[in-house]
Amino acid sequence: MDFSGLEKLSLVDYDDNISCTLFTAGCNFRCPFCHNSSLVLTPQLMDKIPFSKILDYLTKRHNVLDAVTITGGEPTLMDDLDVKCLSIKALGYKIKLDTNGTNPALVKSLVEKGLIDYVAMDIKNSLKKYSMTIGLSSFDSKAVEETISFLINGNLKFEFRTTVIDEFHEDSDFVDIGQLVSGCQRFFIQRYIDNEHCIQRGFHPVSKEKALGFKSLLEAAGIKAELRGYD
Numbered sequence: 001m002d003f004s005g006l007e008k009l010s011l012v013d014y015d016d017n018i019s020c021t022l023f024t025a026g027c028n029f030r031c032p033f034c035h036n037s038s039l040v041l042t043p044q045l046m047d048k049i050p051f052s053k054i055l056d057y058l059t060k061r062h063n064v065l066d067a068v069t070i071t072g073g074e075p076t077l078m079d080d081l082d083v084k085c086l087s088i089k090a091l092g093y094k095i096k097l098d099t100n101g102t103n104p105a106l107v108k109s110l111v112e113k114g115l116i117d118y119v120a121m122d123i124k125n126s127l128k129k130y131s132m133t134i135g136l137s138s139f140d141s142k143a144v145e146e147t148i149s150f151l152i153n154g155n156l157k158f159e160f161r162t163t164v165i166d167e168f169h170e171d172s173d174f175v176d177i178g179q180l181v182s183g184c185q186r187f188f189i190q191r192y193i194d195n196e197h198c199i200q201r202g203f204h205p206v207s208k209e210k211a212l213g214f215k216s217l218l219e220a221a222g223i224k225a226e227l228r229g230y231d
Contacts, residue, residue, distance in 0.1 A: 001024070001078045001079055001080060002048035002049055002050060002051060003022045003023060003024060003048070003049050003051070003054060004023055004024065004025035004039060004043070004046035004047060004048060004049065004073075005021075005022070005023030005025075005039070005046075005049070006020065006021070006022055006023070006049055006054065006057070007020060007021040007023075008020050008057070008061075009064075009065075010069065013069040013071075013096065014066075014067045014069050014094070014096045014118065015118075017066040017067040017094060017096075018064065018065055018066050018067070019065060019066060019067040019068060019069050019096070020057075020058070020061070020065055020068055020069070021068075021069040021070075021071060022054065022068060022069070022070050022071070023036070023039060023071055023072060023073060024039070024070070024071070024072040024073040024074070024075045024077065024078050025039045025043030025044075025046040025072070025073050026039070026040070026043040026072070026073050026074065026077050027039070027040040027043075027072055027073045027074040027077070027100075028074055028077065028100075028102055029074065029100055029102075029124075029134040029135065029136065030134065030135030030136060030199065031124065031133065031134050031135055031199065032135050032198070032199050032200035032203070033163065033165055033168075033192060033194075033198055033199070033200065033203050034198060034199045035193075035195065035197050035198055036072070036073065036197065037197055037198060037199040038197070039072060039073040040073060040199065041199065043073065051084060051087070055087060055088075055091070058088065058091050058093065059091060062091060062092065065093065066093070066094060067093055067094040067095065067096060067117070068088050068093050068094070068095050068096070069095075069096045069097075069098065070085075070095060070096070070097050070098065071098035072098065074099065074100055074102070075097060075098065075099060076097075076099050076102065076103035076106045076107065077103075081106065081110070082106070082109060082110060082113065082115060085110060085115040085116060086113075086115060089114075089115055094117040094118070095115065095116045095117055095118075096116070096117065096118040096119070096120065097110065097116045097118070097119050097120070098119075098120045098121075098122075099119060099120075099121055099122070099147070100121070100122050100124070100134075100144070101121045101122070101143065101144040101147035101148065102143045102144060102147075103143065103147075104143055104146040104147040104150055107119065107147055107150065107151075108150055111150075111154065111156050116156070117156070117157065118156070118157045118158060118159075119151060119156060119157075119158040119159075120158070120159050120161060121147060121148070121151065121158065121159070121160055121161070122160075122161055122162070122163070123148075123160045123161065123162045123177055123180070123181060123187075124162065125162070125168060125169060125173055125177070126172070126173040126174075126176035126177055126180070127141050127145075127176065127180065128176065129168065129173060130144075132168070133168050135199070145180070148160070148180065148181060152181070152182075152183045152184055153183075158186070159186040159187065159188055160181050160184050160186070160187045160188070161187065161188040161189075161190055161228070162177065162187075162188075162189055162190065163190040163191075163192050164189055164190065164191070164192060164205075164206040164210075164211055164214060165192045165203045165204065165205065165206065166203070166204040166205065166206050166210075167203050167204065168203075169206060169214070171213060171214070171217060174214040174217040174218060175217055175221075177218070178217060178218050178220070178221030178223055179221065181223060182221060182222070182223070183222075184223050184224075185223070185224050186224060186226075187218055187223050187224065187225040187226070188225070188226055188227070188228040189211050189214050189215055189218075189225060189226070189227050189228065190228045190229050191205050191206070191211070191227070191228065191229030191230050192204075192205045192206070193205065193229070208227070208230045208231070211227055211230060212227070215227060
Protein backbone atom coordinates (compact mmCIF):
# COMPACT_ATOMS: atom_id res chain seq x y z
CA MET A 1 0.00 0.00 0.00
CA ASP A 2 1.30 3.45 -0.90
CA PHE A 3 0.92 6.71 0.97
CA SER A 4 -1.60 9.18 -0.44
CA GLY A 5 -0.25 12.44 0.89
CA LEU A 6 2.98 14.15 1.88
CA GLU A 7 3.36 17.37 3.81
CA LYS A 8 7.01 18.13 3.27
CA LEU A 9 7.62 20.29 6.34
CA SER A 10 5.80 20.59 9.65
CA LEU A 11 6.77 22.39 12.83
CA VAL A 12 3.67 21.39 14.81
CA ASP A 13 3.00 17.68 14.31
CA TYR A 14 5.72 16.24 16.53
CA ASP A 15 6.64 18.45 19.49
CA ASP A 16 9.90 20.32 18.86
CA ASN A 17 10.93 18.18 15.92
CA ILE A 18 11.06 19.40 12.34
CA SER A 19 9.14 16.71 10.55
CA CYS A 20 7.37 15.74 7.39
CA THR A 21 3.95 14.11 7.50
CA LEU A 22 2.83 11.07 5.52
CA PHE A 23 -0.88 10.37 5.03
CA THR A 24 -2.45 6.96 4.52
CA ALA A 25 -5.81 6.54 2.81
CA GLY A 26 -8.64 4.55 4.36
CA CYS A 27 -10.12 4.41 7.85
CA ASN A 28 -12.33 2.07 9.86
CA PHE A 29 -14.06 5.04 11.55
CA ARG A 30 -16.43 7.59 10.05
CA CYS A 31 -16.11 10.43 12.53
CA PRO A 32 -18.44 13.10 11.11
CA PHE A 33 -16.11 15.89 12.21
CA CYS A 34 -13.02 14.38 10.54
CA HIS A 35 -10.97 16.90 8.54
CA ASN A 36 -9.65 14.33 6.07
CA SER A 37 -12.91 13.33 4.40
CA SER A 38 -11.37 12.37 1.06
CA LEU A 39 -8.87 10.02 2.71
CA VAL A 40 -11.66 8.37 4.71
CA LEU A 41 -14.58 8.25 2.27
CA THR A 42 -12.90 7.81 -1.13
CA PRO A 43 -9.47 6.27 -0.53
CA GLN A 44 -9.62 4.51 -3.90
CA LEU A 45 -9.65 7.89 -5.65
CA MET A 46 -6.62 9.30 -3.88
CA ASP A 47 -3.33 9.71 -5.68
CA LYS A 48 -0.62 7.29 -4.65
CA ILE A 49 2.96 8.31 -3.96
CA PRO A 50 5.55 5.64 -4.77
CA PHE A 51 7.42 4.89 -1.57
CA SER A 52 10.72 5.16 -3.46
CA LYS A 53 9.99 8.85 -4.07
CA ILE A 54 9.33 9.39 -0.37
CA LEU A 55 12.61 7.71 0.55
CA ASP A 56 14.42 9.86 -2.03
CA TYR A 57 12.93 12.98 -0.46
CA LEU A 58 13.84 11.87 3.07
CA THR A 59 17.37 11.09 1.97
CA LYS A 60 17.81 14.54 0.43
CA ARG A 61 16.32 16.32 3.46
CA HIS A 62 18.25 14.42 6.09
CA ASN A 63 20.07 17.53 7.30
CA VAL A 64 16.81 19.49 7.64
CA LEU A 65 14.23 17.05 9.01
CA ASP A 66 14.33 15.26 12.37
CA ALA A 67 11.28 13.05 12.17
CA VAL A 68 8.40 11.60 10.18
CA THR A 69 4.78 11.65 11.32
CA ILE A 70 2.56 8.92 9.91
CA THR A 71 -1.13 9.77 10.00
CA GLY A 72 -4.31 9.15 8.02
CA GLY A 73 -6.89 7.95 7.60
CA GLU A 74 -5.84 5.19 9.95
CA PRO A 75 -2.20 4.18 9.41
CA THR A 76 -2.48 0.80 11.11
CA LEU A 77 -4.63 -0.40 8.19
CA MET A 78 -1.51 -0.22 5.99
CA ASP A 79 -0.53 -3.83 5.45
CA ASP A 80 3.21 -3.16 5.19
CA LEU A 81 3.53 -0.31 7.68
CA ASP A 82 6.27 -2.11 9.59
CA VAL A 83 8.39 -2.52 6.45
CA LYS A 84 8.00 1.16 5.59
CA CYS A 85 8.87 2.22 9.14
CA LEU A 86 11.98 0.05 8.98
CA SER A 87 13.12 1.84 5.81
CA ILE A 88 12.46 5.26 7.35
CA LYS A 89 14.28 4.37 10.56
CA ALA A 90 17.24 3.15 8.50
CA LEU A 91 17.65 6.75 7.32
CA GLY A 92 17.98 7.90 10.93
CA TYR A 93 14.57 9.47 11.45
CA LYS A 94 12.35 9.37 14.50
CA ILE A 95 8.79 8.26 13.76
CA LYS A 96 5.55 9.42 15.32
CA LEU A 97 2.42 7.34 14.72
CA ASP A 98 -1.10 8.77 14.86
CA THR A 99 -3.72 6.10 15.49
CA ASN A 100 -7.27 5.47 16.67
CA GLY A 101 -6.03 2.48 18.66
CA THR A 102 -7.99 -0.24 16.91
CA ASN A 103 -4.96 -2.36 16.02
CA PRO A 104 -3.16 -3.03 19.32
CA ALA A 105 -1.23 -5.99 17.93
CA LEU A 106 0.46 -3.84 15.29
CA VAL A 107 1.16 -0.99 17.72
CA LYS A 108 2.79 -3.49 20.09
CA SER A 109 4.84 -5.00 17.27
CA LEU A 110 6.09 -1.61 16.07
CA VAL A 111 7.09 -0.67 19.61
CA GLU A 112 8.78 -3.98 20.35
CA LYS A 113 10.78 -3.77 17.10
CA GLY A 114 11.87 -0.20 17.88
CA LEU A 115 10.20 1.14 14.75
CA ILE A 116 8.31 4.05 16.31
CA ASP A 117 9.32 6.66 18.88
CA TYR A 118 6.02 8.30 19.80
CA VAL A 119 2.31 7.51 19.57
CA ALA A 120 -0.55 10.00 19.49
CA MET A 121 -3.79 8.13 20.09
CA ASP A 122 -7.22 9.66 19.69
CA ILE A 123 -9.67 9.10 22.52
CA LYS A 124 -12.85 9.93 20.68
CA ASN A 125 -15.18 10.13 23.66
CA SER A 126 -16.41 8.21 26.69
CA LEU A 127 -16.99 4.57 25.82
CA LYS A 128 -20.75 4.91 26.11
CA LYS A 129 -20.72 7.48 23.31
CA TYR A 130 -17.93 6.02 21.17
CA SER A 131 -20.03 4.55 18.37
CA MET A 132 -22.00 7.79 17.96
CA THR A 133 -18.80 9.85 17.89
CA ILE A 134 -17.04 7.67 15.33
CA GLY A 135 -20.08 7.49 13.03
CA LEU A 136 -20.78 3.76 13.40
CA SER A 137 -23.96 2.02 14.47
CA SER A 138 -22.07 -0.12 16.97
CA PHE A 139 -18.53 -0.52 18.23
CA ASP A 140 -16.63 -3.03 20.36
CA SER A 141 -14.16 -0.97 22.40
CA LYS A 142 -11.97 -3.93 23.45
CA ALA A 143 -9.14 -3.14 21.00
CA VAL A 144 -9.10 0.55 21.91
CA GLU A 145 -8.95 -0.31 25.62
CA GLU A 146 -6.12 -2.77 24.95
CA THR A 147 -4.06 -0.12 23.16
CA ILE A 148 -4.71 2.38 25.95
CA SER A 149 -3.51 -0.12 28.55
CA PHE A 150 -0.43 -1.04 26.52
CA LEU A 151 0.67 2.57 26.15
CA ILE A 152 0.04 3.50 29.78
CA ASN A 153 1.94 0.49 31.08
CA GLY A 154 4.78 0.66 28.57
CA ASN A 155 7.89 2.79 28.15
CA LEU A 156 7.20 4.49 24.83
CA LYS A 157 6.44 8.22 24.85
CA PHE A 158 2.82 8.88 23.93
CA GLU A 159 -0.12 11.22 24.23
CA PHE A 160 -3.85 10.80 24.27
CA ARG A 161 -5.97 13.50 22.70
CA THR A 162 -9.62 14.35 22.24
CA THR A 163 -10.96 16.83 19.71
CA VAL A 164 -13.86 18.38 21.60
CA ILE A 165 -17.14 19.32 19.94
CA ASP A 166 -20.15 20.92 21.57
CA GLU A 167 -22.56 18.40 20.08
CA PHE A 168 -20.58 15.39 21.32
CA HIS A 169 -18.79 16.16 24.58
CA GLU A 170 -19.94 17.14 28.07
CA ASP A 171 -18.56 17.02 31.60
CA SER A 172 -19.73 13.48 32.32
CA ASP A 173 -17.78 12.21 29.31
CA PHE A 174 -14.53 13.54 30.73
CA VAL A 175 -15.25 11.99 34.10
CA ASP A 176 -15.50 8.67 32.24
CA ILE A 177 -12.47 9.42 30.06
CA GLY A 178 -10.47 10.15 33.19
CA GLN A 179 -11.22 6.67 34.45
CA LEU A 180 -10.53 5.12 31.04
CA VAL A 181 -7.02 6.61 30.75
CA SER A 182 -6.08 6.53 34.42
CA GLY A 183 -2.31 6.71 34.71
CA CYS A 184 -1.84 8.78 31.56
CA GLN A 185 0.69 11.59 31.97
CA ARG A 186 -0.02 13.53 28.76
CA PHE A 187 -3.49 14.38 27.47
CA PHE A 188 -4.48 17.11 25.02
CA ILE A 189 -7.93 18.64 24.69
CA GLN A 190 -8.02 19.88 21.11
CA ARG A 191 -10.13 22.69 19.68
CA TYR A 192 -12.32 21.72 16.74
CA ILE A 193 -12.36 23.82 13.57
CA ASP A 194 -15.22 23.41 11.11
CA ASN A 195 -14.09 23.55 7.47
CA GLU A 196 -14.95 22.37 3.98
CA HIS A 197 -12.85 19.22 4.34
CA CYS A 198 -14.96 17.77 7.17
CA ILE A 199 -17.11 14.73 6.51
CA GLN A 200 -20.07 16.67 7.90
CA ARG A 201 -20.25 20.43 8.33
CA GLY A 202 -21.95 22.47 11.02
CA PHE A 203 -20.53 21.20 14.29
CA HIS A 204 -19.40 23.74 16.88
CA PRO A 205 -16.16 24.07 18.84
CA VAL A 206 -16.25 23.87 22.61
CA SER A 207 -15.65 27.22 24.30
CA LYS A 208 -12.38 27.74 26.11
CA GLU A 209 -14.25 27.98 29.42
CA LYS A 210 -15.88 24.59 28.84
CA ALA A 211 -12.59 23.07 27.66
CA LEU A 212 -10.91 24.29 30.85
CA GLY A 213 -13.67 22.52 32.75
CA PHE A 214 -12.84 19.29 30.93
CA LYS A 215 -9.19 19.86 31.78
CA SER A 216 -10.02 20.24 35.47
CA LEU A 217 -11.99 16.99 35.45
CA LEU A 218 -9.03 15.11 33.99
CA GLU A 219 -6.64 16.71 36.46
CA ALA A 220 -8.93 15.68 39.31
CA ALA A 221 -8.36 12.11 38.09
CA GLY A 222 -4.57 12.62 38.31
CA ILE A 223 -4.05 13.18 34.57
CA LYS A 224 -1.81 15.94 33.27
CA ALA A 225 -3.95 17.71 30.67
CA GLU A 226 -3.36 20.64 28.35
CA LEU A 227 -5.42 22.60 25.85
CA ARG A 228 -4.32 22.59 22.20
CA GLY A 229 -5.55 25.13 19.66
CA TYR A 230 -6.99 27.53 22.23
CA ASP A 231 -5.47 30.99 22.70
